[in-house]
Amino acid sequence: GAVVSQHPSWVICKSGTSVKIECRSLDFQATTMFWYRQFPKQSLMLMATSNEGSKATYEQGVEKDKFLINHASLTLSTLTVTSAHPEDSSFYICSARDVPSGSKDTQYFGPGTRLTVL
Amino acid sequence: AQKITQTQPGMFVQEKEAVTLDCTYDTSDQSYGLFWYKQPSSGEMIFLIYQGSYDEQNATEGRYSLNFQKARKSANLVISASQLGDSAMYFCAMRERTTDSWGKFQFGAGTQVVVTP
Numbered sequence: 001g002a003v004v005s006q007h008p009s010w011v012i013c014k015s016g017t018s019v020k021i022e023c024r025s026l027d028f029q030a031t032t033m034f035w036y037r038q039f040p041k042q043s044l045m046l047m048a049t050s051n052e053g054s055k056a057t058y059e060q061g062v063e064k065d066k067f068l069i070n071h072a073s074l075t076l077s078t079l080t081v082t083s084a085h086p087e088d089s090s091f092y093i094c095s096a097r098d099v100p101s102g103s104k105d106t107q108y109f110g111p112g113t114r115l116t117v118l
Numbered sequence: 119a120q121k122i123t124q125t126q127p128g129m130f131v132q133e134k135e136a137v138t139l140d141c142t143y144d145t146s147d148q149s150y151g152l153f154w155y156k157q158p159s160s161g162e163m164i165f166l167i168y169q170g171s172y173d174e175q176n177a178t179e180g181r182y183s184l185n186f187q188k189a190r191k192s193a194n195l196v197i198s199a200s201q202l203g204d205s206a207m208y209f210c211a212m213r214e215r216t217t218d219s220w221g222k223f224q225f226g227a228g229t230q231v232v233v234t235p
Contacts, residue, residue: 042227043209109155109162111160
């Protein structure tokens with residue numbers, strides 16, 4: 001199956017700093033990537049949908065100025081958590097799909113990035 | 119409104135036994151897809167099985183099978199011959215077909231499965 005990587009796998013930062021998380025599709029071109037957030041023992045919450053070459057679409061309640069998403073190429077999307085605070089500590093997961101439509105084009109998930117803000 | 123409901127927050131199952139994980143969904147669309155994912159403690163989401171709304175036969179993938187009951191809007195996952203490595207969180211998800219494209223994934227709350235020797 002298709003492989004999606006994320007970097008870093010974990011990061012610890014001080015409050016007020018910005019953190020960038022990369023999501024790469026390794027063996028396919030991803031026209032669309034998704035960013036999810038997951039708190040412990042909870043389900044995945046979609047934060048935003050990222051389309052290559054255009055602005056990301058954010059879900060209701062997600063601050064676009066705080067969670068900056070850039071999908072500069074067909075294989076790379078980045079999520080930058082700006083001025084991170086302890087409440088931003090979470091598990092961030094990206095996913096990608098290479099087929100524009102069709103129900104069985106399942107999303108391929110990255111391994112996730114665990115962010116801890118001190 | 120909750121679109122995907124997983125009523126079992128956690129369950130224990132003995133090795134080599136079968137286990138059924140419940141999933142009900144809510145949609146008014148005729149065209150949709152149902153998915154099951156496994157998330158071990160490492161955090162990665164592993165795709166297990168898919169069922170399309172128009173598929174007449176239940177999906178099967180190795181030890182995984184999906185018991186699809188469309189009228190009841192139910193898509194239960196059955197894991198046969200459980201193994202210790204099956205211990206993980208399991209998520210049911212759905213995508214609905216909108217007018218000309220597929221919608222985003224909607225996930226259930228998940229079921230934590232612990233397989234005991």
